[in-house]
Amino acid sequence: MKDMFKKYGVVILISVFFVGIIAYFGYDQTKNIVQGKKANGEDVIFTINNEDVTANEFYDILYKDLGIQTAYTQFEKAVVNGSVEVTDEMKATADEYAANIVSSFQSQYGATYEQELVKILKTLGYENASDLNLYMLDGLKKNTLIENYVLENKDTVYTPYAEAKKPRVVSHILIKMVDPTNPTEEEKAKMDAVNAALAEGKPFADVATEFSEDTGSAVQGGSLGFMDADTQFVPTFLEGALALEAGQRSEWIQSDYGYHLIVCDATDFDTLATYPDFYTQLTTFTPEIQPKAVWASAQNLGLDFKENEEFKTALLSYMGISE
Amino acid sequence: MKKILLSLCALLLLTGCSDAYGKLTDGNTVLFTIGDTQVTKDDLFKTMKAQASGYAAISEATRVILENEVPVTPEIEEAAKASLETYRATYGESFPLMLQSYGYADEDDFYTNSLLVNAQLTELTKKYVTDNFDQLVKTHDPKEAIILTFATEADALAAKADLESGIDGITVGSTYNSSSAGAERIITTSTDLDTNVKSFIQNATENTISDVIVGSENETYSIVQITEVDPNNLKDEITTVLANLDTTASESDVFYFKKYGFKIYDKDLFDNIQTNYPSYILD
Numbered sequence: 001m002k003d004m005f006k007k008y009g010v011v012i013l014i015s016v017f018f019v020g021i022i023a024y025f026g027y028d029q030t031k032n033i034v035q036g037k038k039a040n041g042e043d044v045i046f047t048i049n050n051e052d053v054t055a056n057e058f059y060d061i062l063y064k065d066l067g068i069q070t071a072y073t074q075f076e077k078a079v080v081n082g083s084v085e086v087t088d089e090m091k092a093t094a095d096e097y098a099a100n101i102v103s104s105f106q107s108q109y110g111a112t113y114e115q116e117l118v119k120i121l122k123t124l125g126y127e128n129a130s131d132l133n134l135y136m137l138d139g140l141k142k143n144t145l146i147e148n149y150v151l152e153n154k155d156t157v158y159t160p161y162a163e164a165k166k167p168r169v170v171s172h173i174l175i176k177m178v179d180p181t182n183p184t185e186e187e188k189a190k191m192d193a194v195n196a197a198l199a200e201g202k203p204f205a206d207v208a209t210e211f212s213e214d215t216g217s218a219v220q221g222g223s224l225g226f227m228d229a230d231t232q233f234v235p236t237f238l239e240g241a242l243a244l245e246a247g248q249r250s251e252w253i254q255s256d257y258g259y260h261l262i263v264c265d266a267t268d269f270d271t272l273a274t275y276p277d278f279y280t281q282l283t284t285f286t287p288e289i290q291p292k293a294v295w296a297s298a299q300n301l302g303l304d305f306k307e308n309e310e311f312k313t314a315l316l317s318y319m320g321i322s323e
Numbered sequence: 324m325k326k327i328l329l330s331l332c333a334l335l336l337l338t339g340c341s342d343a344y345g346k347l348t349d350g351n352t353v354l355f356t357i358g359d360t361q362v363t364k365d366d367l368f369k370t371m372k373a374q375a376s377g378y379a380a381i382s383e384a385t386r387v388i389l390e391n392e393v394p395v396t397p398e399i400e401e402a403a404k405a406s407l408e409t410y411r412a413t414y415g416e417s418f419p420l421m422l423q424s425y426g427y428a429d430e431d432d433f434y435t436n437s438l439l440v441n442a443q444l445t446e447l448t449k450k451y452v453t454d455n456f457d458q459l460v461k462t463h464d465p466k467e468a469i470i471l472t473f474a475t476e477a478d479a480l481a482a483k484a485d486l487e488s489g490i491d492g493i494t495v496g497s498t499y500n501s502s503s504a505g506a507e508r509i510i511t512t513s514t515d516l517d518t519n520v521k522s523f524i525q526n527a528t529e530n531t532i533s534d535v536i537v538g539s540e541n542e543t544y545s546i547v548q549i550t551e552v553d554p555n556n557l558k559d560e561i562t563t564v565l566a567n568l569d570t571t572a573s574e575s576d577v578f579y580f581k582k583y584g585f586k587i588y589d590k591d592l593f594d595n596i597q598t599n600y601p602s603y604i605l606d
Contacts, residue, residue: 036343037588043345045376045592048384049391049583055345059364061379062371065426070370071354071362078360119598122373125366301358311354 068318073125076294077138083297084141094136147279149293158269161285165229166242167272169265171222174214177258204263226275291319342590377595381603388579393443403438449566451575460554463511465561467551468524471501472543479535479544486532486548507550509564520545527552577602
């Protein structure tokens, strides 16, 4: 033994040193690792009171509260991907939305933004940060699917909404006032100038561009775009706008901002259907449009529930579809 | 030498170990296909885990703990039923709709899975306080006191004289317009009080009546009567107060999760709990 140590002492010391380094390295690398466990051949997710909850059991626990809702999300994603073709415009819009989200996450989370983004994407059924563009694209494709459904089923889905919410496209001219209950001579003169221009036969859009003091809409000929009964306008304006037929112009209407002249540009479906907000408001009024649109498209794609009638019934019930 | 080299290699391999992810035995089971897309049980499992694995695991573990520590008694059922009546009275006809919006099928579901569980958790926290009374008393230093606060020093001095003559705190408080009610209450280190008043109470070692205590931040004049410094003489009252502290419920959870050996073997679950419920990471 002594002879061996004399001969190989340095080698032995160096070996012991390296074993120590590797052992410490090994401990340091593994101390934060989540160790696995098996019970009767099944992976264990957690234990409590020496009872193992396996992956299969945990699936059943999660499925009770989240299963059908998660299945619907996957169902919808698959239908959307199978039904709607991607356009260059969609890709560009999706990329823009994704860039905005990344920028927002970077501001909020700094160096860990990607980690936070992935956490949220995983809850939506995606895997990596690079799936953000895909998520945005899927959202745009879903909108297209719903729009197509609405266009194809306008008679059944549009009429109840139109009767309840009076959707329309409107424009206005605003003369701002410090105290609308007591207009100054100058403010009255501006209203007179608008009246005179309209009486001469000038188009409303031109008069709005020239005289309206709502600078945001003035550059667009006074157009405020799509609105309905739920649009957040001041009450007198909202009431005045909803009372008009297509092509009609209101009398001067007083609001907290001053006086408005409002024109109802259109109330017909074909015009309304060119506005994205129209579909947002329509699906808010009739939430079942979305699952119905998804189900209708699914019929054309080769749908197979693998003879699992119980699952199919639960999914259809969640979607509000009765076959 | 060969054996040493082999051991070194084995140690190197060990350092390459990675986190465990619990897998389903039938994860490849296809739930449905749409065109070329298959959705499997694995797909659902991944998403559900990301959404709520922490909440689900903690709820399930809590259920096991409650089964063992706090079986349902008639008193617990009574407390849960009283809560249900309060909800019914508050929400009236919209109660069923309110329940549905929170994901409950009906009143029975709400009663069994929320109200009864909450009543059991309240008892569990009380049990934790009772079983760990001495240690919690050391941390929270509870004492019983009457605190009277006045706008003028003259009122405070007059109140002190009345207390010393044996008149009760509520009467004295009312006589001299104290801004506090004058009833005896349990004060702990968590109680929100003026610094100087709190300091007097925490330093008290016997039943006594203070001199006038001037407020630390505003012009107030307080008199404090310490009515009990020995927590063992007020065990029930102190247990109720400590059980209702914000920190006690979470301390109790961690205590029982440790007692029942809660251990995680899945990285997704670990990450979810670490992000959303970090106090339940016990290792």
